[in-house]
Amino acid sequence: MGKLKLFSISLNNPQAVYYPGQFLEGHVTVELNEEMKMRGIRLQFYGGAIVRWSETHTSGKRTTVRHYSAHETYFNSELVLFGKASGQGGDNPTLHAGSYTYPFRYQLRDGIPSSFEGSFGRIRYYLNATIDKPWKFDHTTKRAFTVVNLLDLNSDPGAAVGSRGENEKTLCCLCCKSGPISCKFQIDRCGYVPGESIPIKAEVINHSNRRMKRSYAELFMVIIFHSTRKSRTDYRKIGEISHGEILPGDSDTWNGDLLPIPPLPPSKLHGCRIIVIDYYVKFCVTPAGPAFQLEIPIKLIIGSIPLRSTVQQYGFPPPLQGPSHSQLYQGGTQASAPPEASMPPPTYADSAFGTVNIKDEDDSEYTKGDMNYTPVYAYYNWGTTAQPSAPTQ
Known part of the structure; x- marks a missing residue:
């Protein structure tokens, strides 16, 4: 058994579904069997989009491969939980054997897009915790979460x-x-x-x-x-x-x-x-x-x-003309709050397109955590009853 017994990220919202502007809250847990010298324990908050594909082009006897890409970064922040920030000098601290819990709270940016996983691009949000060890491989654990930018x-x-x-x-x-x-x-x-x-x-x-x-x-x-x-x-x-x-x-x-x-x-x-x-x-x-x-x-x-x-x-009562969902719940932690007063609440269900693996090129073989991730989206459990409506004009 190694020095590290447990290294995990937990979110206070078990659904792991958030709206733009809400606070991401939770804690990082570290359990050590023995003391460990390290530069520090850091938590990265990341959200971004990437588009990438390749095409083969043939001209005469010559074949070339062209790569196409683009990216957007919505946020990329680091929180030092223990020890030193990235690149900071000085002596390296030692964390003694035992169990440690480091809470975090981070506000998501307003206006960020909904999570999406596609064939040639994605919009992905995750937390990445790292135990930065000098002269040895780092311990890393990763946790993805879903953002839903509500379309009214x-x-x-x-x-x-x-x-x-x-x-x-x-x-x-x-x-x-x-x-x-x-x-x-x-x-x-x-x-x-x-x-x-x-x-x-x-x-x-x-x-x-x-x-x-x-x-x-x-x-x-x-x-x-x-x-x-x-x-x-x-x-x-x-x-x-x-x-x-x-x-x-x-x-x-x-x-x-x-x-x-x-x-x-x-x-x-x-x-x-x-x-x-x-x-x-x-x-x-x-x-x-x-x-x-x-x-x-x-x-x-x-x-x-x-x-x-x-x-x-x-069969729901008439919705009230109240403030919008974002006005009512901005900064809150409920992921299943009703969009507005008297509006029926949605549930959140797994994407129709299933699960993806979130291991990136930058992740090493030592990156732990649940690499299988399924985005979830608002879903109104109303059954399949047709809605009466006025004839098309």
Whole structure:
């Protein structure tokens, strides 16, 4: 058994979910079996975004690999828990055998973006504690946490407004041209929060002489990663619902089939300039045989605070026009406080995209802590009941 028995970071908020402007509170625990000489014990508070990918380009016989990247740092602060600060001279202190608890309190910056883990970039927040030992490897432990920058749907006039689209496609079979397939698709509003379901309304008419294999509605995310020289777009499918085949001359009607919204980060990722998120619901009709499918996309706004106009439809009392969530809870420690007076509180659920490993290039083999991290997002446990709403204008 070595000198170090325990080295860990604990947060007072067990959910480890915070809003911009809140205080991060907790303690670092050190247990030593024997005394240890060290420069000091330090705690790093870090929040930032990074975008990075590589592309292979071929010109004639020459192949080159180009690297694209960008980063933003929202905060990077150090707190000395014991001993000396980084780079400070003087004698190195000794910490005797025993158990030690070092409390910390750190206020997050206002306006920082929500946590996000993507294929070509991320927004990540973590604590990194280090026992800095002279002439030997350092002991390090790491703890990630989630920031949720709340997007209030009531602040966007377009969130309560419905949208519709229509499209028509004519199929060709060898030299014969058949009639068109036509589709009308609508949603009664564009703003939703995770936990709600989108009622899908559509009508498909098959005037062609070919069978349609199916029609379906798909929820997907579009992420744009901006490097210093180039941008890259990534698409993530989130979920879909579907109907069966439509024979030649037949039609099919969708009367509010429900497409659920799992835990997701809010639209745009406000506060970040190098990663942007948008959401769409797309209605598609897939013909049998060789042909491109018919598609109608409609843009959505995924928020963190629901529309007041929809809250009553879930059986909650009318929300009061009180101060905003950030005004009520700035500097607090509750992660599940209601967005505003009488607004139903969200829970916080694991991201629909699952767990990532947070070990970075700068982390050594001696870096400990839980390297598996799953961002969590506001989620309203309202079930899958459709919301009645006014017809689209």
